[in-house]
Amino acid sequence: MSGIPAQQLVGTRQHWASFFDEPRPLMADLILDEAGDEALNHYYGDRWRRPAHTPDAIEAEGFYPNLGGAARWIYFLAAPLRDAGGKIIAVIETVQDITERKQVEATLEAKVAARTEQLATDIAQREQAELELLKRYAELTELNCQLHDAQEQLVQSERLASIGQLAAGVAHEINNPIGYVLSNITSLRGYLGDIYRLFDAFEALEGDRPANDPALLAVRQLKQAVDFDFLKEDLPALLRESEEGASRVRKIVADLKDFSHADQAQEWVWANLVNGIESTLNVVNNEIKYKAEVVRNFTELPSIECHPSQLNQVFMNLLVNAAHAITAPGTITITTAQPDPEHVQISISDTGCGMTEDVRARIFEPFFTTKPVGKGTGLGLSLSYGIIQQHRGQIDIDSTPGQGTTFRITLPIRQQAPDTPPAA
Numbered sequence: 001m002s003g004i005p006a007q008q009l010v011g012t013r014q015h016w017a018s019f020f021d022e023p024r025p026l027m028a029d030l031i032l033d034e035a036g037d038e039a040l041n042h043y044y045g046d047r048w049r050r051p052a053h054t055p056d057a058i059e060a061e062g063f064y065p066n067l068g069g070a071a072r073w074i075y076f077l078a079a080p081l082r083d084a085g086g087k088i089i090a091v092i093e094t095v096q097d098i099t100e101r102k103q104v105e106a107t108l109e110a111k112v113a114a115r116t117e118q119l120a121t122d123i124a125q126r127e128q129a130e131l132e133l134l135k136r137y138a139e140l141t142e143l144n145c146q147l148h149d150a151q152e153q154l155v156q157s158e159r160l161a162s163i164g165q166l167a168a169g170v171a172h173e174i175n176n177p178i179g180y181v182l183s184n185i186t187s188l189r190g191y192l193g194d195i196y197r198l199f200d201a202f203e204a205l206e207g208d209r210p211a212n213d214p215a216l217l218a219v220r221q222l223k224q225a226v227d228f229d230f231l232k233e234d235l236p237a238l239l240r241e242s243e244e245g246a247s248r249v250r251k252i253v254a255d256l257k258d259f260s261h262a263d264q265a266q267e268w269v270w271a272n273l274v275n276g277i278e279s280t281l282n283v284v285n286n287e288i289k290y291k292a293e294v295v296r297n298f299t300e301l302p303s304i305e306c307h308p309s310q311l312n313q314v315f316m317n318l319l320v321n322a323a324h325a326i327t328a329p330g331t332i333t334i335t336t337a338q339p340d341p342e343h344v345q346i347s348i349s350d351t352g353c354g355m356t357e358d359v360r361a362r363i364f365e366p367f368f369t370t371k372p373v374g375k376g377t378g379l380g381l382s383l384s385y386g387i388i389q390q391h392r393g394q395i396d397i398d399s400t401p402g403q404g405t406t407f408r409i410t411l412p413i414r415q416q417a418p419d420t421p422p423a424a
C-alpha cells in the first residue's frame with residue numbers, strides 16, 4: 001500500500017517512512033513509550049480516540065494525499081500487548097485503507113447536503129407563498145371593506161339626493177301658503193284687538209241699562225251660552241299657537257331649501273374656520289352655557305376656500321346636537337388640526353349620551369330624530385352632510401353609548417370646481 005517493499009521495513013523502526021517525510025513516532029511507538037494524551041494530541045490533533053470496547057487501544061483516521069502513488073484515507077488501530085504483570089511488551093497496530101468507504105460517505109454527505117438545501121429552499125418558497133397569500137387575503141379584505149363603504153356612501157348620497165329634490169319641490173310649494181298664513185295671523189291679531197275694544201265699549205253700555213231690560217237679559221244669556229269669558233281668553237292663545245306652528249313650518253322649509261341647496265349661487269371665498277366657530281359659539285351660547293363647558297383646542301389653521309355661512313350652519317348643528325346630548329354638566333371640546341398640507345380638520349366632541357349602532361347608521365337621514373317633537377326636526381345632520389359633500393369634505397363619527405360622541409370634519413383647503421380646469 002505504501003509503495004515501500006516489506007523487507008525494507010520489517011524488523012526496523014522505519015515504519016514512519018510509509019506515511020511521513022520525516023521521522024516521527026507512530027501510534028504503536030507512542031503506546032510503547034506510554035506517552036500521554038498530550039503527545040497523542042500533538043501528533044494526531046483531534047483525529048484520535050480510545051475505542052469504547054478496548055480503552056487502552058487507540059484509533060485514528062487520516063488522509064494521505066500521496067500514499068504509494070494514490071490519495072488514501074487510512075484507519076489506524078493500535079493496541080498494547082501486556083505480560084502477566086501488566087507491563088506493555090509489544091503493540092499491534094493495524095492499518096486499513098478506508099478510502100472507498102470515505103468516498104461513499106462523502107457522496108452520501110453531499111447528497112444529504114443537497115437534499116437539505118433543496119428542502120430549505122422548498123420551505124422558504126412555501127413560506128414566501130404563504131406570506132404572499134396572507135398579504136393577498138389582507139388586501140382582499142381591505143378592498144372588500146372599501147367596497148362596502150363605497151356602496152354605503154353611494155346608497156346614502158343617492159337617497160339624500162333624491163330626497164333633496166323632493167324637499168326642494170315641497171319647500172317651494174309650502175313657502176307661499178305658509179307666507180300668507182303667517183301674514184294673515186298678524187292681520188287677525190290686529191283685527192281681534194279692534195273687536196275686543198268694541199266689546200269693551202258694548203260692555204260699558206250694558207251698565208247704563210236697567211237690570212231687567214229684556215234685551216240685556218238676552219245678551220247675558222247668549223254670553224253664557226257661548227262661554228264668552230273663556231272665548232275671550234282663549235282666542236289670543238289660539239292665535240299665538242297658530243303663529244308658533246306656522247313659524248316652525250317656515251323654519252323647516254328654510255332648512256329644507258338649504259338642504260337641497262336651492263340657492264346655489266353663492267361664491268367660494270377664502271375664510272378662516274376658527275373665526276366661524278367663534279361666531280357660531282356666540283350664536284348658540286344660550287343652548288350651551290347651562291350644560292357644558294366649551295374647551296377650545298385650537299391650532300393655527302390656514303384659510304380655506306369655502307361657503308363660510310354654510311359651514312357655520314354645520315358647526316351650529318353639531319354644537320347644538322352636542323349640547324342636546326349632554327344632560328349632566330359636561331364638556332364640549334372643539335379641536336382644530338391640519339392632518340396634511342391639503343386639508344384641515346375640525347372635531348367636536350361631547351361627553352353626552354352617545355349613540356347606539358342603529359342610531360348612528362341613520363343620523364344623516366332627513367327627518368331622522370330621537371328627540372321629542374319641537375326639539376328636533378331631524379334635518380340638522382342631513383343638511384350638514386350635504387354642505388360638507390358640497391365642499392368635497394368628509395364627516396367621521398366616533399360614538400360610544402353613555403360616554404360621548406366625536407364628529408370629525410375634514411375639508412380640503414382648495415376647491416376645484418369641476419367646470420374650471422386647474423390653472424396651467
Ligand SMILES: Nc1ncnc2c1ncn2[C@@H]1O[C@H](COP(=O)(O)OP(=O)(O)O)[C@@H](O)[C@H]1O
Pocket residue numbers: 317321322325350352353354355359363368369370371375376377378379380381382404405
Ligand atoms: N352629539 C350627539 N350625541 C348623540 N346623538 C346625536 C348627536 N348628534 C346627533 N345625534 C343623533 O342624531 C339624530 C339626528 O340629528 P339631527 O339631524 O341634528 O336632528 P335633530 O337634532 O333635530 O334630532 C339626533 O336626533 C340624535 O339621535
Ligand SMILES: [Mg+2]
Pocket residue numbers: 317320321376378379380381
Ligand atoms: Mg340637530
